[in-house]
Amino acid sequence: MGKLNIGIILGSTREGRLSPQVGEWVKGIADKRDDANYEIVDILDYNLPLLGTTDGSEPGIAAWNEKLASFDGFVFIVQEYNHSITGVLKNAIDHAREPWNNKAAGIVSYGSTGGARAAEHLRGILGELMIADVRVHPTLSLFTDFENFSTFKPAELHLKNVNDMLDQLNAWSGALKTLR
Numbered sequence: 001m002g003k004l005n006i007g008i009i010l011g012s013t014r015e016g017r018l019s020p021q022v023g024e025w026v027k028g029i030a031d032k033r034d035d036a037n038y039e040i041v042d043i044l045d046y047n048l049p050l051l052g053t054t055d056g057s058e059p060g061i062a063a064w065n066e067k068l069a070s071f072d073g074f075v076f077i078v079q080e081y082n083h084s085i086t087g088v089l090k091n092a093i094d095h096a097r098e099p100w101n102n103k104a105a106g107i108v109s110y111g112s113t114g115g116a117r118a119a120e121h122l123r124g125i126l127g128e129l130m131i132a133d134v135r136v137h138p139t140l141s142l143f144t145d146f147e148n149f150s151t152f153k154p155a156e157l158h159l160k161n162v163n164d165m166l167d168q169l170n171a172w173s174g175a176l177k178t179l180r
């Protein structure tokens with residue numbers, strides 16, 4: 001079996017968003033492991049319409065589905081918006097179905113309480129899509145892991161959490177590959 005392909009999905013698209021800093025940090029840790037191919041996936045690149053407001057022929061929708069289909073597992077970079085995930089992430093999730101099924105996911109979240117409430121909402125959604133979400137979940141605080149709520153300076157303890165999450169994610173991504 002070749003190396004697993006893992007997509008690191010940035011859950012926010014707003015101007016000035018923090019998610020690219022967090023996604024690059026996760027990718028940097030992941031790449032050092034040399035155990036899978038890791039790729040950052042930016043929802044912004046796909047220009048996805050609000051689901052159901054068009055005839056669905058936009059090339060970005062097909063490209064989004066193709067990109068998801070190329071992965072064995074996912075890391076969701078999740079930020080808390082009104083105690084949940086962003087509308088953009090929910091819309092992007094809803095734009096695909098089979099490309100999500102029988103895969104695994106890990107969550108890295110941030111917010112005033114580590115994005116924990118958003119992450120728990122996401123877990124409920126992942127269940128419906130038959131995505132197995134792993135237990136270890138790095139939670140980053142806007143107060144202590146970001147300088148002035150803008151420059152990402154993660155505490156040392158998160159490094160082990162990210163690696164533990166990736167251990168679980170890769171084990172389950174490999175196991176679920178046999179089902180597809």
Ligand SMILES: Cc1cc2nc3c(=O)[nH]c(=O)nc-3n(C[C@H](O)[C@H](O)[C@H](O)COP(=O)(O)O)c2cc1C
Pocket residue numbers: 012013014016017018019020079080081082083084110111112113114115
């Ligand atoms: C519409 C909106 C709602 C938010 N609601 C919450 C919230 O309920 N809890 C929280 O901890 N942070 C909340 N925040 C703060 C965001 O988590 C913070 O701005 C974070 O940087 C957003 O991620 P992003 O920079 O990648 O867009 C909210 C931000 C926005 C824009």
